[in-house]
Every structure is written in C-alpha cells, then in structure tokens.
Amino acid sequence: MEDDVMARVTAAVQRGQAGERATARRELESMWAEVEQGGGDDFHRCVIAHFLADLQDDLREELRWDERALAAVDGVSDERAQEFDGSLRVRGFMPSLYLSLADDHRRLGDATRAREFLEKARATADALGDDAYGGLVSGILDKVSRALTEGSTEPLT
Structure with a gap:
C-alpha cells in the first residue's frame, strides 16, 4: 500500500539524520498536526511521535513525544502495521519504545522509572529479529543498562 504520510516521515527522518534537525522537526510537527486533524491513524501517530522525540533539544519535550508514541501504539494492530510493511509486528515496536522512555528517565535523573521501562524493554526484546534493527536495539538496551548502573x-554515545 502506498502511504504518503510514511513516505514523508521517512524523508523527514533522513533529513534529520543528515543534520537538518530543525527542518525535520518542523516537517514532523506539521505531519503530527495533520494526523491529529484526521489525516492519519494511530500507526502514523506512533511513528511520527517516536521520531519527533529524537529531534527534540529539550529532554522534557523528548519525554513527552516518547510518551505520545507509547500511547498511540495501543491503537495499532499488526494488520495496520503490515499495510505499510508486511514484516511488521506491533510487539516488535515495544523494545524501542520502552528503551526510549527508559533513557529519557535516566537522563532526567529518575532511575526508578528508568529501570521500570528498561525491564519492560527486556521483557519484549524477544520480539526483535536477528537482523540489523534487532542488533541496534539490543545494543542500545545494553548501553542504557550500563549507563543506569x-x-x-x-x-548515550
């Protein structure tokens, strides 16, 4: 299925990774406003919020966007995710979503909440594939755990 929103999200994320953080943030914020006005669904909300969190300069704003991503994932079904990519399973989103929140709380100095989310990430890590993405998230899990300890x-570096 052709998904214009996801194509735009991908382009904005690539701009952000190329160093155009402010431009990418504005584009994703604009997309967020569109989906909030009925131009998208919880799949779009989850993905946009997850990537918008990474583009925040303020840690509390990053936490808010990560919380929005986690809230939105409750409304996403495997069938909806698979309309975008047939290999996607919602459970596979969870380790990354939980890790983002664990790291936010760690950096804010709330070790208790960080540990709670880190444990949730560990509990869902079996959903990760034996691929580059699974390796990336597993590596971040180790880094967050080490930094928390x-x-x-x-x-994180």
Missing part, C-alpha cells in the same frame, strides 16, 4: 545522566 553507572548512575550516568549523560546522553
């Missing part, structure tokens, strides 16, 4: 509130 060390008491670090610094951004």
